Amino acid sequence: MRKIIFASNNKHKAEEIRAVLGAQFDIITLKEAGIEIDIPEPHETLAENAREKSMVIHRLTGMDCFSEDTGLEVDALNGAPGVRSARYAGEQATADDNLKKLLVEMKGIEKRSARFRTVISLILNGQEHMFEGDCEGNITDNASGTAGFGYDPVFMPEQYDKTFAELGIEVKSAVSHRKKAIEKMTAFLGARENK
Numbered sequence: 124m125r126k127i128i129f130a131s132n133n134k135h136k137a138e139e140i141r142a143v144l145g146a147q148f149d150i151i152t153l154k155e156a157g158i159e160i161d162i163p164e165p166h167e168t169l170a171e172n173a174r175e176k177s178m179v180i181h182r183l184t185g186m187d188c189f190s191e192d193t194g195l196e197v198d199a200l201n202g203a204p205g206v207r208s209a210r211y212a213g214e215q216a217t218a219d220d221n222l223k224k225l226l227v228e229m230k231g232i233e234k235r236s237a238r239f240r241t242v243i244s245l246i247l248n249g250q251e252h253m254f255e256g257d258c259e260g261n262i263t264d265n266a267s268g269t270a271g272f273g274y275d276p277v278f279m280p281e282q283y284d285k286t287f288a289e290l291g292i293e294v295k296s297a298v299s300h301r302k303k304a305i306e307k308m309t310a311f312l313g314a315r316e317n318k
């Protein structure tokens with residue numbers, strides 16, 4: 124089984140990625156690889172932030188690795204919080220702070236369309252490959268549900284009338300931005316292995 128380091132400390136993301144990948148690949152988080160590092164996300168695009176994380180870990184370990192950066196783009200807010208999703212309510216903001224700020228900004232706004240966008244940077248044999256996935260939906264008026272993380276309690280994916288946090292990991296793993304990006308990466312890796 125191919126071992127790949129996932130350049131992240133986010134256990135929710137790792138859980139979602141494993142749910143999509145099944146037994147095909149052995150994903151090792153930074154913690155599991157014994158690497159303690161907090162990699163900054165200083166750039167203006169998801170792609171640059173994802174690249175920063177994968178390059179840092181590749182330089183450190185010399186191993187194949189991938190990272191991802193995700194943002195929530197709300198149309199009525201001109202794409203905000205976007206690449207600043209983790210720091211929307213301030214540099215030290217918690218997920219709860221960010222979500223509350225979003226609900227305040229969206230109060231009284233009728234147009235609630237939004238999407239999550241994930242960009243993956245994979246470093247394979249020293250070369251970078253990028254994959255992207257998105258998931259369209261709407262921002263709810265109030266937070267509901269306890270599954271998932273981040274903005275999941277206020278994001279209702281298209282074709283559902285519940286939030287990701289109410290729908291749970293099974294549905295999220297079937298329709299999410301992350302799932303779509305991961306599937307593109309695994310198709311690419313599978314094609315390389317069958318050559």
Ligand code: IMP
Pocket residue numbers: 133164191192193194195208209210218221239271272273274275301
């Ligand atoms: P990052 O990709 O770890 O930088 O995440 C950016 C921000 O978006 C953080 O506040 C995360 O909690 C949030 N976020 C990332 N992915 C998801 C998701 O799948 N659902 C809900 N929130 C997310």
